[in-house]
Amino acid sequence: MPFLCVNTQHKRMITKMTHVSIYVTDQARAYDFYTNKLGFKVITDVPMPNNDRWITVCPPEQPGFEIMLAPINRGLFSKETANALKELVEKGTFGVGLFTCDDIYATYEELKAKGVEFTKVPKKEFYGIEAIFKDDSGNWFSLAQLV
Amino acid sequence: MTGEQYPKIYLYRRLVQAKLFIDAHYADKIDLSNIADEAYFSKFHFIRAFKNIYRKTPHQYLIFVRIEKARGLLKAGIPVSEACYAVGFESLSSFSKLFKSIAGITPSAYSIQQQKIKTQIAEAPLTFIPGCFAEKKGWLKKEQF
Numbered sequence: 001m002p003f004l005c006v007n008t009q010h011k012r013m014i015t016k017m018t019h020v021s022i023y024v025t026d027q028a029r030a031y032d033f034y035t036n037k038l039g040f041k042v043i044t045d046v047p048m049p050n051n052d053r054w055i056t057v058c059p060p061e062q063p064g065f066e067i068m069l070a071p072i073n074r075g076l077f078s079k080e081t082a083n084a085l086k087e088l089v090e091k092g093t094f095g096v097g098l099f100t101c102d103d104i105y106a107t108y109e110e111l112k113a114k115g116v117e118f119t120k121v122p123k124k125e126f127y128g129i130e131a132i133f134k135d136d137s138g139n140w141f142s143l144a145q146l147v
Numbered sequence: 148m149t150g151e152q153y154p155k156i157y158l159y160r161r162l163v164q165a166k167l168f169i170d171a172h173y174a175d176k177i178d179l180s181n182i183a184d185e186a187y188f189s190k191f192h193f194i195r196a197f198k199n200i201y202r203k204t205p206h207q208y209l210i211f212v213r214i215e216k217a218r219g220l221l222k223a224g225i226p227v228s229e230a231c232y233a234v235g236f237e238s239l240s241s242f243s244k245l246f247k248s249i250a251g252i253t254p255s256a257y258s259i260q261q262q263k264i265k266t267q268i269a270e271a272p273l274t275f276i277p278g279c280f281a282e283k284k285g286w287l288k289k290e291q292f
Contacts (some may be wrong), residue, residue, distance in 0.1 A: 019254050044276070046268050046275045046276065047272065048272060054280075070282075075285070102202065103200045105155075106200045106201075109156075109159050109160055109163040110166065113163060113167060114166070
């Protein structure tokens with residue numbers, strides 16, 4: 001049955017994720033937070049029309065994954081929607097993702113020393129050791145040392 | 148939080164403080180023995196504990212930070228020799244050698260490369276942005292999308 005043969009040249013549909021948006025309430029402040037506090041690298045910082053900036057950053061060891069620091073007030077949303085989104089972000093509604101690290105205790109101590117706010121201190125869980133921190137806008141992330 | 152959940156907290160704090168000290172004073176003449184003393188470690192224990200956490204000895208980490216900072220300066224258009232001394236190196240030849248071993252490219256080639264990218268960004272900023280996002284934000288006319 002030739003039609004059942006596996007085609008090694010077959011192109012898979014989705015292969016990987018390259019960009020993700022994080023909605024931030026103040027782009028310049030977020031830039032400082034993600035680069036100087038979290039230690040992320042800037043991949044793109046391009047000035048755009050209307051005093052806008054296209055900024056993407058990445059975790060130091062993941063250059064192929066661009067996190068866009070997207071200001072809520074960029075004009076994508078109506079004023080009403082932007083205000084509602086800003087309120088939700090600021091009150092910590094959105095858990096955006098999980099970052100991993102080699103040594104969670106050292107990472108936790110360093111981020112705490114830099115003023116990063118944690119809502120969960122490192123705790124052993126069945127999947128590893130996990131803490132939770134918030135960015136300067138209110139988005140929260142899991143920080144984990146996975147087993 | 149119990150000791151079992153969060154072990155050796157004071158040890159971690161001292162090592163993190165040492166790392167943050169290097170981050171802040173990389174451009175100065177840093178004596179790593181002094182950092183070990185201030186962190187209340189024997190030099191040998193300090194180097195071993197630091198490497199366990201950061202995968203680099205304190206000295207290797209200091210070099211790494213200096214090279215990373217130099218990259219930023221070169222990207223900003225600062226001349227190679229100026230960048231070399233600004234990040235704490237005393238010899239241009241050792242700077243170039245270490246830069247190449249870490250960045251995989253010489254400082255002058257890196258500088259040229261970065262200035263070229265800056266020119267490209269200034270001339271055609273949209274080529275650095277995924278078209279779908281640019282279109283959605285009204286930076287790109289639909290017919291060009």
